[in-house]
Amino acid sequence: MADYTAPEVLDDIIVPSPEEGATAELKPNPAVAKFMEPLGFPPPLSADMEDWPANKEEWEKAGGGKALGLSKMGNLLEKYRSLKVYMDICVKCGSCTDKCHYYIGTQDPNNMPVKRADLMRSVYRRHFTVPGKVAPGLVGAEDFDKEMLDKWITYFHQCSQCRRCSVFCPYGIDTAEVTMAARELMDSIGVGHKYSAEIVGKVHVIGNNLGIPQPALEGTLQFLEEDILDETGHEVRLPLDEKDADVLFIAPSADFFSEPHIQSLIGYAKVFHQAGIRYTFSSYASEAANFGMFMGSYDQMKKISKRIADQARELNVKRIVVGECGHAWRVAYSFWNTLNGPFDFLDPRFPVPQHVCEFTNDLIMRGGLTLDKEANDEYTVTMHDSCNVARASRMGPNPGGQFDIPRALIKASCNKYVEMDPETTHEKTFCCGGGGGLLTDELMDLRIKGALPRVTALKQVMENDGVNYMALICAICKAQFSKILPMYGIPMDTVGGVHQLVSNAIKLGDKKGLV
Amino acid sequence: MLWIVAYLVLIIFFLGFVWRIWGYIKTPAPLKIPTTPAPTTKRGVAWRLFTEVAFFHSLFKGNKWTWLGGILFHGSLALVLLRHARYFCDPLPPYFHYINIFGVIAGIVMVGALGFLLLRRYWVERTRLISAFSDYGILFLLIGIGVTGLLMKFVIRPDIIEVKVLMNQWVTLQGVGNPMPSDILFLVHFVLVLALLLIFPFSKLMHMGGIFFSPTRNQADNPREVRHIAPWAAKAEAAEKK
Numbered sequence A: 001m002a003d004y005t006a007p008e009v010l011d012d013i014i015v016p017s018p019e020e021g022a023t024a025e026l027k028p029n030p031a032v033a034k035f036m037e038p039l040g041f042p043p044p045l046s047a048d049m050e051d052w053p054a055n056k057e058e059w060e061k062a063g064g065g066k067a068l069g070l071s072k073m074g075n076l077l078e079k080y081r082s083l084k085v086y087m088d089i090c091v092k093c094g095s096c097t098d099k100c101h102y103y104i105g106t107q108d109p110n111n112m113p114v115k116r117a118d119l120m121r122s123v124y125r126r127h128f129t130v131p132g133k134v135a136p137g138l139v140g141a142e143d144f145d146k147e148m149l150d151k152w153i154t155y156f157h158q159c160s161q162c163r164r165c166s167v168f169c170p171y172g173i174d175t176a177e178v179t180m181a182a183r184e185l186m187d188s189i190g191v192g193h194k195y196s197a198e199i200v201g202k203v204h205v206i207g208n209n210l211g212i213p214q215p216a217l218e219g220t221l222q223f224l225e226e227d228i229l230d231e232t233g234h235e236v237r238l239p240l241d242e243k244d245a246d247v248l249f250i251a252p253s254a255d256f257f258s259e260p261h262i263q264s265l266i267g268y269a270k271v272f273h274q275a276g277i278r279y280t281f282s283s284y285a286s287e288a289a290n291f292g293m294f295m296g297s298y299d300q301m302k303k304i305s306k307r308i309a310d311q312a313r314e315l316n317v318k319r320i321v322v323g324e325c326g327h328a329w330r331v332a333y334s335f336w337n338t339l340n341g342p343f344d345f346l347d348p349r350f351p352v353p354q355h356v357c358e359f360t361n362d363l364i365m366r367g368g369l370t371l372d373k374e375a376n377d378e379y380t381v382t383m384h385d386s387c388n389v390a391r392a393s394r395m396g397p398n399p400g401g402q403f404d405i406p407r408a409l410i411k412a413s414c415n416k417y418v419e420m421d422p423e424t425t426h427e428k429t430f431c432c433g434g435g436g437g438l439l440t441d442e443l444m445d446l447r448i449k450g451a452l453p454r455v456t457a458l459k460q461v462m463e464n465d466g467v468n469y470m471a472l473i474c475a476i477c478k479a480q481f482s483k484i485l486p487m488y489g490i491p492m493d494t495v496g497g498v499h500q501l502v503s504n505a506i507k508l509g510d511k512k513g514l515v
Numbered sequence B: 001m002l003w004i005v006a007y008l009v010l011i012i013f014f015l016g017f018v019w020r021i022w023g024y025i026k027t028p029a030p031l032k033i034p035t036t037p038a039p040t041t042k043r044g045v046a047w048r049l050f051t052e053v054a055f056f057h058s059l060f061k062g063n064k065w066t067w068l069g070g071i072l073f074h075g076s077l078a079l080v081l082l083r084h085a086r087y088f089c090d091p092l093p094p095y096f097h098y099i100n101i102f103g104v105i106a107g108i109v110m111v112g113a114l115g116f117l118l119l120r121r122y123w124v125e126r127t128r129l130i131s132a133f134s135d136y137g138i139l140f141l142l143i144g145i146g147v148t149g150l151l152m153k154f155v156i157r158p159d160i161i162e163v164k165v166l167m168n169q170w171v172t173l174q175g176v177g178n179p180m181p182s183d184i185l186f187l188v189h190f191v192l193v194l195a196l197l198l199i200f201p202f203s204k205l206m207h208m209g210g211i212f213f214s215p216t217r218n219q220a221d222n223p224r225e226v227r228h229i230a231p232w233a234a235k236a237e238a239a240e241k242k
Helices: A033-039 A056-062 A064-079 A081-088 A101-106 A113-128 A130-134 A146-155 A164-168 A175-188 A194-205 A214-232 A261-275 A291-295 A298-314 A326-340 A356-365 A387-392 A401-413 A441-450 A452-465 A475-488 A498-505 B002-026 B042-055 B057-062 B064-083 B096-123 B125-129 B133-154 B160-171 B184-202 B204-213 B231-241
Strands: A247-250 A319-322 A381-383 A469-472 A495-497
Touching: A033 A194, A064 A081, A064 A113, A064 A175, A081 A113, A081 A175, A081 B002, A081 B204, A101 A441, A101 A452, A113 A130, A113 A146, A113 A175, A130 B184, A146 A175, A164 A175, A164 A387, A164 B057, A175 A291, A194 A291, A194 A298, A214 A261, A247 A261, A247 A298, A261 A356, A261 A475, A261 A495, A261 A498, A291 A298, A291 A326, A298 A326, A319 A326, A319 A356, A326 A387, A326 A475, A356 A401, A356 A498, A381 A401, A381 A452, A387 A401, A401 A498, A441 A452, A441 A475, A452 A475, A469 A475, A469 A498, A475 A495, A495 A498, B002 B184, B002 B204, B042 B057, B042 B204, B057 B064, B064 B096, B096 B125, B096 B133, B133 B184, B133 B204, B184 B204
Parallel strands: A247 A319, A381 A469, A469 A495
Antiparallel strands: none
């Protein structure tokens, strides 16, 4: 693997001046036919992948790619009001230009949200509007040609769909919507991203992103049970595929194998143990994550999440609770009801789905858990809001619950809590730099640079307040930060889940069976 | 000739605007995507949209200078348009005399704000990079309209009686056979306004109507409580079940 150098962290987040083409060469690895075809996408334009994505001659010769792409664009414009409206109404006010973590980190002007969206907007103007057809030069309209596709491949894979730009846009233009549409369009003409396509393929066949088969999952859960027993003396269960449990628990599959994810998994198990509520994991629906969203594909997203709805019926559970995962929570909270609903076969007294933070918080509120804050006294904690939780979902009955509830859990579990710069938290939070299907090695340079704003804010509280734990509720954030923080000279165990803190603080055996 | 063009422009403006809005109406939003924290009720959504339209709430969060330029321009434009009732309505509602002075001040503020927005667009490197000819063009057009308007008010006054008769007949659709306006400054002012109306439905000026259709702003945050489904998705679902 190549050596990477992290950019210098300054005292504060500064908006750099643009540097044309700074990350033009940072491209995703292409998905080959083997990954594309099972998803119903055409094979890549060029069979010879050596020169991908520069298979420009093929692209031009075919002409089909362009025609196909444009017809797909027309189709998307009919299906998505967001896309249609956002193609039209941007006034180029510039409010978003300094808001993207990738722009701040890379200085590439095509990473300014408006410029990124303009890559599609210019094609839209050229082929779908009167002024673009009559006077393309005057309105910034451009052909959908090989150079344009090349830029699409690059820059629509330098957006993590974090929606920070949409907070500051006077019209709420959401670049994530544009990126999703662009990726769906590219998939439809055989230009896919290997990372996402491969992962989605694995979910359809095995049931989770990591490709963990049932026996391995079972083994891991048993091992964890023994581990917890050794450590605490309590028989905390992590059951798999148990029929008639009250709760079907859907965790991101990283929680089963990765550090620090697994610490939160142990935390969930302890909470259920104390609550005395029967729950189960599922080997068929062993994934909360849904990369169909990153691909921008309604159909893929629906197909992936259908496994969960099917399994809830099959196992005859009453509720579904979702683990710590950002985009998974967006899909679950915002889209499940649309994609796989109605969930009228579940207990109507509980929201469908429920976030594990809502679940745990509810128990705390009702006095169902005893938490020993001193168990976390070695930590001074701060909270990183994950983008999809912050800007695309909610917890609890009130707007903003997605900020308050995880913080309530943290504060119930530790004595020392500090907020980062308010310009970098809550709805204004910065992406970790690895979201949106970009958590892949070939984009490492982008991931490092994209983390710069968050790292800057973190370093401030580390230096000023002695923060040594950044709590969060997203599997991708956890994986990204544990890899990237060391490159900035920050220990990797600075990052951890909210339920890791709960796990440390929870007193087992004191109370049980409240609910 | 001018008047025939003027009527054509009026038709294109109205039909074009309605056609674009109809396009937004008939295109479904298949998923719940409000930018959260978002209101959970329809009433809350109405308030959110109001704060966007009246106060540019999101832009305020984004960039204070752009917000200032934007709100001054739009606010004064509203006052100027209101003041223009005096050229179209006969008789003028009595209270309109009181807002006249505000309209005049607003005219000056409007041109100033437009100048500021133009300079900012050019001088800030990031906004310069995102600007096409049309972005400057619209600003110049608006400045042209504003400056000719101010010149007529303060420097070379046209025959206001003639203008008022022409305008009155134009908007009441009786002006086809009218002669050309005798005042050149007014003619320029009027032609520039026609140009603005002509490009309106085909340009970013559609943000005026489009904002109300932006799903990140106009959706209530209630996906768990209410099942939201687009007609095309419902159709696919029905086909699957068969």
